[in-house]
Amino acid sequence: MPRKTIQPSNKIEYLSILDVDGNVDAALDPKLDPAELHTVFRGMLLARRLDERLLRLQRQGRIGTFGPGMGQEAASLGPAVAMKKNDWFVPSFREGAAMLWRGWPIEKIILWWGGNEFGAATPEGQNDLPICVPVSSQCLHATGIAWGCKYKKDPSVTVCFVGDGGTSEGDFHEALNFACSHTLPAVFVIQNNHWAISLPREMQSKSATLAQKCIAYGCDGIQVDGNDILAMIVASRDALAKARSGGGPTLIEAVTYRLAMHTTADDPKKYRTEEEVACWLPRDPLIRFEKYMRAKHGLDDAGMKQLEEEVAAEIQAAVARAEAYQSDPMDSFHHTFAEMPASLAAQSREFEEYMAELKADAAAAAQPAAERQMAES
Amino acid sequence: MAKLTMVQALNLALREALTDDPDVIVFGQDVGKDEGVFRVTEGLYRDFGAERVVDMPVAESCIAGCAVGLAVRGLRPVAEMQFSGFGYHAFHQIENHISRFRTRTRSRFSMPIVIRMPFAAGIRAIEHHSESREAIYAHLPGLKMVIPSGPRNARALLRSAILDPDPIIFYEPKSVYRAFKEEVPDEPEEMPIGKAHVARVGKDLTLISYGAMMRPTLEAAEQLADEHQIEAEVVDLLTISPMDTETICGSVQKTGRAVIVHEAPRNCGPAAEVAARLAENSIEYLEAPIKRVTGYDVIMPFFANEKYFIPDARRVVKAAKEVLDF
Numbered sequence: 001m002p003r004k005t006i007q008p009s010n011k012i013e014y015l016s017i018l019d020v021d022g023n024v025d026a027a028l029d030p031k032l033d034p035a036e037l038h039t040v041f042r043g044m045l046l047a048r049r050l051d052e053r054l055l056r057l058q059r060q061g062r063i064g065t066f067g068p069g070m071g072q073e074a075a076s077l078g079p080a081v082a083m084k085k086n087d088w089f090v091p092s093f094r095e096g097a098a099m100l101w102r103g104w105p106i107e108k109i110i111l112w113w114g115g116n117e118f119g120a121a122t123p124e125g126q127n128d129l130p131i132c133v134p135v136s137s138q139c140l141h142a143t144g145i146a147w148g149c150k151y152k153k154d155p156s157v158t159v160c161f162v163g164d165g166g167t168s169e170g171d172f173h174e175a176l177n178f179a180c181s182h183t184l185p186a187v188f189v190i191q192n193n194h195w196a197i198s199l200p201r202e203m204q205s206k207s208a209t210l211a212q213k214c215i216a217y218g219c220d221g222i223q224v225d226g227n228d229i230l231a232m233i234v235a236s237r238d239a240l241a242k243a244r245s246g247g248g249p250t251l252i253e254a255v256t257y258r259l260a261m262h263t264t265a266d267d268p269k270k271y272r273t274e275e276e277v278a279c280w281l282p283r284d285p286l287i288r289f290e291k292y293m294r295a296k297h298g299l300d301d302a303g304m305k306q307l308e309e310e311v312a313a314e315i316q317a318a319v320a321r322a323e324a325y326q327s328d329p330m331d332s333f334h335h336t337f338a339e340m341p342a343s344l345a346a347q348s349r350e351f352e353e354y355m356a357e358l359k360a361d362a363a364a365a366a367q368p369a370a371e372r373q374m375a376e377s
Numbered sequence: 378m379a380k381l382t383m384v385q386a387l388n389l390a391l392r393e394a395l396t397d398d399p400d401v402i403v404f405g406q407d408v409g410k411d412e413g414v415f416r417v418t419e420g421l422y423r424d425f426g427a428e429r430v431v432d433m434p435v436a437e438s439c440i441a442g443c444a445v446g447l448a449v450r451g452l453r454p455v456a457e458m459q460f461s462g463f464g465y466h467a468f469h470q471i472e473n474h475i476s477r478f479r480t481r482t483r484s485r486f487s488m489p490i491v492i493r494m495p496f497a498a499g500i501r502a503i504e505h506h507s508e509s510r511e512a513i514y515a516h517l518p519g520l521k522m523v524i525p526s527g528p529r530n531a532r533a534l535l536r537s538a539i540l541d542p543d544p545i546i547f548y549e550p551k552s553v554y555r556a557f558k559e560e561v562p563d564e565p566e567e568m569p570i571g572k573a574h575v576a577r578v579g580k581d582l583t584l585i586s587y588g589a590m591m592r593p594t595l596e597a598a599e600q601l602a603d604e605h606q607i608e609a610e611v612v613d614l615l616t617i618s619p620m621d622t623e624t625i626c627g628s629v630q631k632t633g634r635a636v637i638v639h640e641a642p643r644n645c646g647p648a649a650e651v652a653a654r655l656a657e658n659s660i661e662y663l664e665a666p667i668k669r670v671t672g673y674d675v676i677m678p679f680f681a682n683e684k685y686f687i688p689d690a691r692r693v694v695k696a697a698k699e700v701l702d703f
Contacts, residue, residue, distance in 0.1 A: 117481055117482075117483055118483065120481045120483075121482050130481060137470060137474060140446065141442060143439070143446060144448075145446035147446065148447045148449070151447075154450075171438055171470075178434060178439050335479055335480045336480055337519070338487065339542075343619050343620060
């Protein structure tokens with residue numbers, strides 16, 4: 001009847017491949033195809049520039065509250081790059097980089113933040129859930145999808161994103177607990193950006209790492225430099241392969257940093273120091289990736305300039321499409337149930353009349369102006 | 378035709394669904410080897426196996442949240458909450474996701490989910506096992522709320538609920554589970570969701586109820602006929618949401634008087650919705666104020682006193698006479 005230390009049987013690792021100066025660890029270099037690396041770099045640049053544009057659109061009142069993913073693009077993009085098309089992508093709300101990589105039209109992302117459900121309507125053929133707002137609740141959807149895939153003997157793996165704040169939610173626990181008990185084909189990626197709005201990482205959990213939470217669930221975990229695109233791709237690729245071959249879930253903790261605000265509704269200066277932010281700026285995943293691409297893969301000023309122009313044009317065209325989008329308020333009635341019940345149909349007629357009255361009022365109000373214009377011309 | 382209890386009838390509906398559609402899976406706490414705490418899933422684990430009849434951890438949010446994922450992946454999840462009193466752990470998944478996924482994704486993803494929950498009092502259970510909170514679910518847009526009252530309609534409604542493309546909270550009145558047997562056809566039977574049923578035809582007043590309260594309501598109707606020569610029409614709502622305005626108003630337009638009976642607390646309960654619909658659509662036909670015979674706005678007492686808090690035929694008869702004497 002001894003008293004002794006129990007050694008957990010599962011593995012927790014740490015992985016970093018690309019340092020802050022863009023130097024690659026030769027032994028760990030995944031030696032990705034240079035053409036693919038260029039595409040990934042372009043994807044990261046697009047995500048960053050879109051965030052910057054969305055922030056400006058928010059300030060101009062052209063979209064609503066916006067939560068930028070700046071600084072977390074590698075942590076978001078790496079798993080997406082490692083996924084196959086038929087794998088299932090279950091985002092939180094700061095995975096713009098991964099959504100773009102998965103094929104979400106830019107205008108849908110703009111429209112989501114602009115208050116339109118069209119931005120949450122996953123395009124046909126894409127195995128993606130839309131942005132999920134209630135923190136961590138998406139983890140259980142990922143577990144359910146992975147369960148469904150296993151039931152249907154579908155080799156797809158489900159990849160779920162959650163923040164460090166989300167690890168405190170019960171749904172995170174319930175999702176990991178069930179996914180591991182049933183050895184489901186799932187990968188959980190914690191975007192540890194160090195801040196859950198104003199609550200710092202050290203107040204979120206006493207765990208030395210968030211990756212080590214895997215021990216309790218009985219799966220492997222890995223803490224990754226989340227600002228290192230190569231490490232994120234490698235860790236995700238390994239986790240996906242393991243899940244696909246029946247090895248069950250992996251918990252990936254991407255150590256990253258939210259360079260901007262939680263959303264445009266808060267001011268981070270109230271709760272964190274500028275020194276802390278300054279300390280993370282040089283670790284920016286985009287700067288690091290650019291250094292690496294310049295040093296190893298022939299990216300130069302001309303190439304950068306061309307990329308910037310392409311990305312800017314793509315965003316500009318998408319903003320135009322988003323702003324030209326006409327939503328139909330009646331859709332809320334049409335998409336409540338497959339078939340509208342009688343009582344709802346009565347309400348929809350009431351709403352239709354109301355909308356018609358508004359339209360008539362607007363037309364009446366516009367009438368004198370139009371007449372004035374005619375007189376002036 | 379076989380005479381079945383509600384438990385057996387529900388079991389039959391689950392068995393039929395599992396047989397008909399390989400995408401149906403049944404899951405919940407102790408629904409497998411233990412066959413459910415009320416034995417609703419008796420024999421299903423044995424006959425359909427551990428992949429289709431799945432024991433879940435004690436994690437209601439997990440049950441509801443997984444149902445979302447399963448539905449997204451093309452399955453038809455039939456989940457059980459062991460008791461409605463523990464279903465609140467799942468409430469945020471029900472409100473934030475199950476009821477919204479179709480609207481949010483503009484029908485790219487739908488939620489053909491049934492969540493069965495035994496509810497209401499009358500079996501002398503401990504705290505948290507006796508409440509009637511159908512109004513909470515009936516209030517949520519995007520969700521349907523169904524409550525059977527007997528073996529035959531339980532079997533037919535559960536089948537229809539599982540076939541329905543949208544999410545349904547299926548509240549099972551557990552005091553009816555083994556209370557009586559009813560002839561249930563051998564062939565699968567469906568009943569439309571959203572349609573009330575006229576359980577007894579009458580001309581003098583309309584009694585509107587559902588679930589376990591159908592029995593004291595029908596008992597009251599018999600007493601009114603036998604002792605007072607009053608012919609009450611009895612409407613069984615069956616679906617609380619979306620509510621069948623047409624049947625309710627049709628009956629009250631004929632009788633001119635209405636008493637609504639439910640076990641749930643009165644404040645903002647389903648009776649308030651019934652009364653509002655009558656007021657909006659049939660007020661000119663009303664010859665007396667509408668009466669509600671319901672649970673009181675108190676926490677359901679522990680079982681030593683619960684019987685005083687469940688509406689009975691005496692209260693229904695009294696209300697009916699008041700309405701008629703107005």
